[in-house]
């Protein structure tokens with residue numbers, strides 16, 4: 001008995017010594033370019049099963065559709081929403097530390113400032129304008145000039161029934177171009193049944209990547225990334241990126257909502273078409289802290305991507321696009 005105790009003690013000593021000599025390995029850095037810093041609203045906080053759009057329910061306009069009907073919660077372990085702003089902030093900060101992750105975040109200004117204050121090196125704040133009714137060009141320019149915001153996003157004119165090239169938005173893009181601020185524009189998928197549920201002005205046709213051509217032509221120095229990679233309009237996306245050498249895409253939203261075979265087919269085609277250096281990793285995080293890991297796993301499990309291609313998507317491409325200093329992440 002005593003011998004065993006001594007043996008265990010010896011093992012313990014050895015493992016302690018090992019633990020002291022080899023510091024815990026930090027994961028390689030990740031940049032998530034699409035995070036919503038939202039106030040928690042209890043009515044909207046629901047459980048969610050990732051990749052839930054595998055079965056688009058057939059509805060009827062005479063029936064009252066509920067948001068819940070569109071978020072399938074029929075899985076073993078649905079993701080839980082944060083229940084308060086404090087819980088949300090704690091979970092987001094802890095996840096960033098654990099995954100060695102930096103986020104580009106936009107949304108509620110107060111929440112965003114709290115996150116930034118708590119993790120100054122891990123939060124890159126953005127401010128979006130989707131319609132001229134939200135704020136004047138002057139107010140927007142002043143906000144950008146304050147230095148707090150490094151990114152313009154999420155810009156989502158599609159939900160307002162506007163094309164991104166609509167002249168009513170041109171002054172905002174001109175300001176971003178002048179101040180060298182990169183712009184993220186929502187193009188493509190907006191969630192299943194959004195036009196019926198909460199976004200009556202939403203038009204699928206206003207997510208066509210080709211609608212960006214005029215704004216790109218008017219602002220040749222503007223750096224644009226197409227959020228949601230223009231899903232599902234892959235051919236237009238590829239043609240637009242071919243014609244415009246500075247356009248990048250992010251994978252946000254569809255990476256956790258559509259079936260995995262569909263996500264991989266889309267991503268694989270973008271890489272196959274030669275755009276592996278222009279794909280940014282983004283989640284479209286809203287309220288489920290475990291969504292970060294669930295979404296990253298899609299990239300990590302993509303067997304058609306090499307290690308280097310995964311690193312490009314998860315980190316290197318964002319460093320280049322946002323003109324960051326890679327050394328600061330070491």
Ligand SMILES: [Zn+2]
Pocket residue numbers: 154156186187227228253
């Ligand atoms: Zn979006």
